[in-house]
Amino acid sequence: MTPATGSTALDGRRRGRDLDELAAGSGPIDVLVIGGGVTGAGTALDAASRGLRTVLVESRDLAFGTSRWSSKLVHGGLRYLASGRIGVARESAVERGILMTRTAPHLVRALPQLVPLLPSTGRGRATLVRAGFLAGDLLRLSAGTPARVLPRVRRVGPAETAELVPAVRRDGLTGALVAHDGQLIDDARLVVAIARTAAQHGAAVLTKVRADEVTGTSALLT
Template identity: 75%
Template sequence: MTRNSTRADSALNAARRERELAALGDGGVIDVLVIGGGVTGTGVALDAAARGLRTVLVDKHDLAFGTSRWSSKLVHGGLRYLASGGVGIAHESAVERDILLTRTAPHLTRALPQVVPLLPNIGAAQKLLVRAG
């Protein structure tokens, strides 16, 4: 809420959106502009604002318009790409996940252990891919 807002004025609505967009045009300095209010955009905006940066998030629809209500809130490391043999993209995804866990947002993320059963009917090539993951 801004200093001049009231509690009833805190809800996201068209009038507030118009007023705040007009205020953005008044020449104030913006540190971070995030385009897209999906799960990634809102996460980036939250992180930037939490770090004290003047952050603006814009989307052509309302906040989280296209975000699934069934979001797992997981940051995967690309293991699903291994199933189709995409070792390169799995590696790239794992590297990006490590950056997120250790540098970008260690305060918002944590590693969780994972168990992948190697059943008797799994071939040697698939076992190697699982172990690589």
């Protein structure tokens, strides 16, 4: 099987050629990826970019399952800090920064998160929230994500709070704490973009193809 490097096309012509080469048994396959979600597409890209002969098969369509119905939040790992998983938290922040600046800046944007400061919030809780937001900002800094991409944590007054969230309760409102995280505009588009990049590196990306009788060395594709 000869990788068709250089082209990102996932059209009928390429599909037919890839299927013909597989049917003809034109050389061994190094990596068979089963599933065309974001993990499968990313695995295919990683393998193909390392020069491995890679085939990705998906019985339905790219991003058919969970990858199409995600929360669309590209979080920076703040939730992992609460359990002390500092390494995972920083890795999440780094990956978020890569998505926002290199991989898919057209698909990931900054999402403001606002916590209103009301009498019911209490000083202790407000301090805790601010500490959490500042910790998230430190993760952003450690990941090298610039503030022009992901704005710094800030406190805003009552007027700006009401402008940002018109439905906020006004009685006793003294302002709000605002932090930002990453928001994925379209998760399916991201999966397709990764799959096309894998194809550019020579991977065969085949939808409507099932993998049965899978072992460590073989599989039946139908």
